[in-house]
Amino acid sequence: MVKRRLIPAINDALFEEMERDDKVVLLGEDVEISMFGDTKGLRERFGPDRVRNTPISEAILTGMAVGAASRGYRVILHMMFGNFMYTGFDAIANQLAKLRLMTGGQMAFPVTIMAGFGGGRSIAAQHSDAPYPLFMNLGGLQVVVPSSPADAKGLLKTSIRGNNPTIFLEPGGRGGAMGEIPDGDHLVPMGQARTFREGTDLTIVAIGAMVKPALKAAKQLAKQGVEAEVIDPLTLVPLDEAGVIRSVRKTGRLIVVDEARDMCSAASHIAAVVADQAFDALQAPVKRVTVPNVALPYAPNLEQSVFPDADDIVAAAHAICPTEFAKKDQSL
Amino acid sequence: MVKRRLIPAINDALFEEMERDDKVVLLGEDVEISMFGDTKGLRERFGPDRVRNTPISEAILTGMAVGAASRGYRVILHMMFGNFMYTGFDAIANQLAKLRLMTGGQMAFPVTIMAGFGGGRSIAAQHSDAPYPLFMNLGGLQVVVPSSPADAKGLLKTSIRGNNPTIFLEPGGRGGAMGEIPDGDHLVPMGQARTFREGTDLTIVAIGAMVKPALKAAKQLAKQGVEAEVIDPLTLVPLDEAGVIRSVRKTGRLIVVDEARDMCSAASHIAAVVADQAFDALQAPVKRVTVPNVALPYAPNLEQSVFPDADDIVAAAHAICPTEFAKKDQSL
Amino acid sequence: MSLVNEQAVPDPTTLMQMYERMLLIRKSEEKLGELFAAGELPGGVHLYIGQEASGVGVCTHLNDSDAITSTHRGHGHYLAKGGELRAMIAEIYGKADGVCGGMGGSMHVADVSKGILGANGIVGGGFGIAAGAAWAARLDNEGAVAVCFIGDGAANQGTFMEALNIATLWKLPLVIVCENNGWSEYSATETVTAGELGDRARAFKIPVYDVDGNDVVAVWRAAGTAISRARSGDGPSFIETRTYRLRGHTEAEVHFLSEDYRTEAEIAKWSKRDPLDFARQQLRDAGVTDDTIAAAEDRVAEQVTRDAEAAATGDAADPGDVARHMFHQENC
Amino acid sequence: MSLVNEQAVPDPTTLMQMYERMLLIRKSEEKLGELFAAGELPGGVHLYIGQEASGVGVCTHLNDSDAITSTHRGHGHYLAKGGELRAMIAEIYGKADGVCGGMGGSMHVADVSKGILGANGIVGGGFGIAAGAAWAARLDNEGAVAVCFIGDGAANQGTFMEALNIATLWKLPLVIVCENNGWSEYSATETVTAGELGDRARAFKIPVYDVDGNDVVAVWRAAGTAISRARSGDGPSFIETRTYRLRGHTEAEVHFLSEDYRTEAEIAKWSKRDPLDFARQQLRDAGVTDDTIAAAEDRVAEQVTRDAEAAATGDAADPGDVARHMFHQENC
Numbered sequence A, B: 001m002v003k004r005r006l007i008p009a010i011n012d013a014l015f016e017e018m019e020r021d022d023k024v025v026l027l028g029e030d031v032e033i034s035m036f037g038d039t040k041g042l043r044e045r046f047g048p049d050r051v052r053n054t055p056i057s058e059a060i061l062t063g064m065a066v067g068a069a070s071r072g073y074r075v076i077l078h079m080m081f082g083n084f085m086y087t088g089f090d091a092i093a094n095q096l097a098k099l100r101l102m103t104g105g106q107m108a109f110p111v112t113i114m115a116g117f118g119g120g121r122s123i124a125a126q127h128s129d130a131p132y133p134l135f136m137n138l139g140g141l142q143v144v145v146p147s148s149p150a151d152a153k154g155l156l157k158t159s160i161r162g163n164n165p166t167i168f169l170e171p172g173g174r175g176g177a178m179g180e181i182p183d184g185d186h187l188v189p190m191g192q193a194r195t196f197r198e199g200t201d202l203t204i205v206a207i208g209a210m211v212k213p214a215l216k217a218a219k220q221l222a223k224q225g226v227e228a229e230v231i232d233p234l235t236l237v238p239l240d241e242a243g244v245i246r247s248v249r250k251t252g253r254l255i256v257v258d259e260a261r262d263m264c265s266a267a268s269h270i271a272a273v274v275a276d277q278a279f280d281a282l283q284a285p286v287k288r289v290t291v292p293n294v295a296l297p298y299a300p301n302l303e304q305s306v307f308p309d310a311d312d313i314v315a316a317a318h319a320i321c322p323t324e325f326a327k328k329d330q331s332l
Numbered sequence C, D: 001m002s003l004v005n006e007q008a009v010p011d012p013t014t015l016m017q018m019y020e021r022m023l024l025i026r027k028s029e030e031k032l033g034e035l036f037a038a039g040e041l042p043g044g045v046h047l048y049i050g051q052e053a054s055g056v057g058v059c060t061h062l063n064d065s066d067a068i069t070s071t072h073r074g075h076g077h078y079l080a081k082g083g084e085l086r087a088m089i090a091e092i093y094g095k096a097d098g099v100c101g102g103m104g105g106s107m108h109v110a111d112v113s114k115g116i117l118g119a120n121g122i123v124g125g126g127f128g129i130a131a132g133a134a135w136a137a138r139l140d141n142e143g144a145v146a147v148c149f150i151g152d153g154a155a156n157q158g159t160f161m162e163a164l165n166i167a168t169l170w171k172l173p174l175v176i177v178c179e180n181n182g183w184s185e186y187s188a189t190e191t192v193t194a195g196e197l198g199d200r201a202r203a204f205k206i207p208v209y210d211v212d213g214n215d216v217v218a219v220w221r222a223a224g225t226a227i228s229r230a231r232s233g234d235g236p237s238f239i240e241t242r243t244y245r246l247r248g249h250t251e252a253e254v255h256f257l258s259e260d261y262r263t264e265a266e267i268a269k270w271s272k273r274d275p276l277d278f279a280r281q282q283l284r285d286a287g288v289t290d291d292t293i294a295a296a297e298d299r300v301a302e303q304v305t306r307d308a309e310a311a312a313t314g315d316a317a318d319p320g321d322v323a324r325h326m327f328h329q330e331n332c
């Protein structure tokens, strides 16, 4: 067991996988000096062929990841911020997500595209998107959004070692807590949600950086007599539908917390899956706590006004748990 | 009243709006000769300044639409196929959808980006996406997907004349039926769904080209005693949540039919909205009839195997209407 | 700057092989044109007729470990690089034994085992893939190269410049072959392309060749120089082959265009410069007898008939393959 | 090709105005640097210190009907083009009376009324916007121009080439000013940029100027020629201003970088070429007295103090504005 924050845990994963397989290569703008610290030291260890700064040319870089992967390399492409994936969007959406099927399975794309993402840092709309809903809709991509250092490490290793293209979004630099990391070759499987807190009255599915406010809300709710179960899907594609449904069948209530904009968000999709497959177990409306359909504003108070926090989650819980509250209150 | 198919109706709208306001300009690859026919004749009528072929440079074109609109022009950008919007995605996602907010409302973007879209034509994955879920999630865009010639005309005119950026997707070239178009300055408002068929037992929300199979399914269902209401949202942003909810409150059942891939689709979002706001009225699980999370294959039989049709809709109805059927059957 | 060896001449066997390959392309595509006109093919076809010398002159220097990327007009490149004819026609029919299992169709024929990374429906989609393949070849360090075939229209995609920049910086074994056929769909090149394309490459101080694309020997010479330079680790080159497509942009255009976009005189002029006539004359000049030439013509005619018939009789594509191929099944 | 008039000299009044504007930028940014270090600013700031001559030499030729687009390093362009200092600092504080209402922050300062279309967080984001503004200016036909400021790193985005192509074809009144400061974040220019940037523009046969970006008179001369050419309808030009940023890429880098990326010697060398020293000398050479210069310096110092204080005391941004500004409220 070692203790790590998110970024060093990611750095460890990169070291381990590059050490393990010399077909793993990494490229991106300023990955050598590493602004976030996640790619730090790799250039020195693995040399200029395998770790490489690039020009600011996101469109060709995403295409190159496709091309190099089709020729047997395991490509890690660091895109810095989620928004810059839009600049390289064409090759992701039209090539990476499609070419395996289109060639009848002739090609494999072991490509991991990583980036920091999300709001709450006053860096304004062009650096703050949570772009995973777009990638979830593209059909041929795995989408990974871990929250804890251990899961970040284990899932990044799984992404790099796997044979499918993966969008790996790190909620880094946003006050991620220290976490324990299992020793050894720590791999976390795709498509298996993690339960961060067990509960019987309400399921809160929280994505990435939203786990923290969800746990905070759960604590507050517990004081009010509501035991919330907090689940992090970890990977949005593949999505652990069964895991979410199992929990909702137990609790009968669901809130999905997502820092993406509301329309066609991961929250919408998870809500829809439950409204279809666990309808009979639902005792109350399915709530979404998300960012409204706006560009994220710069000023801290503005950003806070649209960004999900524990209070928003508690309010959503209040809206769907009135009976529960009454019951518990009487039992005091 | 005139009778028109979809493409000529769109052509009429372009003629009328360009005639009405000489700030309206149109650009795109081969808009002069017009492959789809929707921009035909405009160059001859309005001249080379206002109607202009462009190089194959989608990335700069979307940026230019932003720039010219910020200087007072009403820009129509024809992108040919929905998939090519990915090539020009950056300026749509990072600039067009955000800059009005980011400048504190200083800029307005009367930009209409139009393209054909969708599957069913054996033109393979790189020409067949239904990309509206992505645009719905970007927050600052109106998203319009009409199905009838009259609505296409009226909504395109509203898009061009409005002051907000709009993604206008035409389900053209896919057997669109002839339709009657009201005379005069026919405008259709944003955010108002259209009911194509009234019914009491089941609501089918169908998007764009999906209205046709939905109506076909409704006919079959009627023979089996189930009266389905068929609603076309017309505009996905703004979305007529109230209209959908009103219908579901009447019928108690919902199927959403969407030719986008399932994850984070418009169908998911509409299902989620209803599972939140009309939960108490729901009598059965909310069903989605969508394309699975795959790239659309080329061979007609493959494409058909993943593409929603009337039979899929009927099957979804059977899954959620058993009681209804029994009741009706007895009453025969 | 490395100059083409003006003296270099292919030996008669090579010349004969090139002629036969060009003829194979011509006859196969004439067949496809017929099949399309007869309504036998599900999708559309963009024929390469008239441009055969370009693909063949280049690919004669390549072997299976070299990669090519191609365009929407990709049959010729596929066949020039040694792709199997029957499997290609079967693909275009949408058959299970098509080279991509019927998943891709005409615009996407690929055979990865032969280094054919695929035709591509996205104009410019090949830049990144080819640059990535060239990067992989450089890392492999076994002398392989990547050739990126593009049309003149594609040279207006910014990824052209991005590819040139990174290939120059990283000394990638990349040869970009721009087949300038004077048209970008229905826009004459000079209306959408400023300056000389070669100058865009010259800005990076790499070798640039401007050759008669209808003279297979001229193409073969320039490509030989560029490809051996790439193999030796000296970096990228750019070749512009001046040619003409003798058929429409797409065979379907007769159905949707209401006006001619090029003159009879222009077509007639280029018909007189048919690359097959050129090559036949070169064969005679090299002392190859008319009988030998006629025998090759018979062989080709027979193969085309046989393969087209065999392709037509295969089983329909298998819907089960769609889900099977979407993701790689071994995933860490 | 139009040559710069080497004889042209700004009259002493113009020179004095330029000096004062440069000084305003310098002093304002020193202030911002202090405020950032003191933790007073919510987001980060990218300072323009050392590059002042470039923005001022260009913008001196512009008026409010001309448009500029800027970069992440945008304060200098904003002030050079006449943006109000207090409103800019208020924006960076995230205040309601910030020039964008606190929605955009440092990387997005814009004042549309003055033709400042905004700093931009997306590297290369300005190409399309400026080209679109230039197209609008050409349609307006009133002699306005658009200037696109970029860094050397941005010239590796493919939209650079796309902009050059379309601007040349359409004879757009566009001047691209590339401020080559030798660094693209933490990558030295020559490690990410092949060839000479000017050659990329020369490929389009447009005028190219390569000037000492620390000599405001040299910049002013080249810009004067390029801008009048654009005003006369003769199309685009490219200017490279060779300069250096004397501060970090972003002020925050001291916190996250663990190594130096440039030498003390390099910084010292450029400090000796300070554009303000240059300009002061030019003023003296033109006979301006030290007293006059000192008076200007006092004026600037006083303004910076006054405006920074005023900016700090404004009201916090208004959360209600987020929804209000997202879409234009008058929408057809």
Ligand SMILES: Cc1ncc(C[n+]2csc(CCOP(=O)(O)OP(=O)(O)O)c2C)c(N)n1
Pocket (backbone or CB within 6 Å): B029, B056, B058, B080, B084, B087, C071, C072, C073, C121, C122, C123, C124, C150, C151, C152, C153, C154, C155, C181, C183, C184, C185, C249
């Ligand atoms: C990104 C993208 N934009 C537009 C198109 C539509 N399109 C298909 S082929 C073509 C013209 C290509 O011209 P060129 O590169 O010269 O190739 P040619 O057809 O002449 O062989 C266009 C615009 C596309 N397929 N992809």
Ligand SMILES: Cc1ncc(C[n+]2csc(CCOP(=O)(O)OP(=O)(O)O)c2C)c(N)n1
Pocket (backbone or CB within 6 Å): A029, A056, A058, A080, A084, A087, D071, D072, D073, D121, D122, D123, D124, D150, D151, D152, D153, D154, D155, D181, D183, D184, D185, D249
């Ligand atoms: C599309 C995009 N990619 C990457 C970045 C991150 N980034 C911000 S500034 C910068 C370097 C820009 O270099 P240059 O254009 O030379 O401008 P300078 O900072 O030197 O003024 C980078 C890579 C970004 N903001 N946008």
Ligand SMILES: [Mg+2]
Pocket (backbone or CB within 6 Å): C151, C152, C153, C179, C180, C181, C182, C183, C184, C185
């Ligand atoms: Mg062409």
Ligand SMILES: [Mg+2]
Pocket (backbone or CB within 6 Å): D151, D152, D153, D179, D180, D181, D182, D183, D184, D185
């Ligand atoms: Mg720079």
